[in-house]
Amino acid sequence: xxxxxxxxxxxxxxxxxxxxxxxxxxxxxxxxxxxxxxxxxxxxxxxxxxxxxxxxxxxxxxxxxxxxxxxxxxxxxxxxxxxxxxxxxxxxxxxxxxxxxxxxxxxx
Numbered sequence: 355x356x357x358x359x360x361x362x363x364x365x366x367x368x369x370x371x372x373x374x375x376x377x378x379x380x381x382x383x384x385x386x387x388x389x390x391x392x393x394x395x396x397x398x399x400x401x402x403x404x405x406x407x408x409x410x411x412x413x414x415x416x417x418x419x420x421x422x423x424x425x426x427x428x429x430x431x432x433x434x435x436x437x438x439x440x441x442x443x444x445x446x447x448x449x450x451x452x453x454x455x456x457x458x459x460x461x462x
Contacts, residue, residue, distance in 0.1 A: 375396070
């Protein structure tokens with residue numbers, strides 16, 4: 355199970371807290387826990403929504419950057435010389451590596 359990015363979680367919570375501070379005063383209501391904000395409830399709520407959204411977006415961006423590339427298991431197009439898929443970028447074994455050199459060694 356993959357852990358949630360702390361920026362995504364924190365930004366989401368801050369955004370929801372901002373919504374809870376911003377929307378009820380529009381409907382002539384007030385949450386008891388946010389009543390101490392008084393007339394500052396809507397500006398604080400709007401600010402919390404903006405900051406929370408930015409933090410959430412940064413967390414999503416960080417999560418996308420850390421994710422593996424989407425084409426990790428994709429097959430390569432066939433090599434025109436052999437017709438085999440994906441052999442164009444693979445190093446071919448050296449056939450002559452098992453043969454002994456017939457040239458004399460250099461003297462020092």
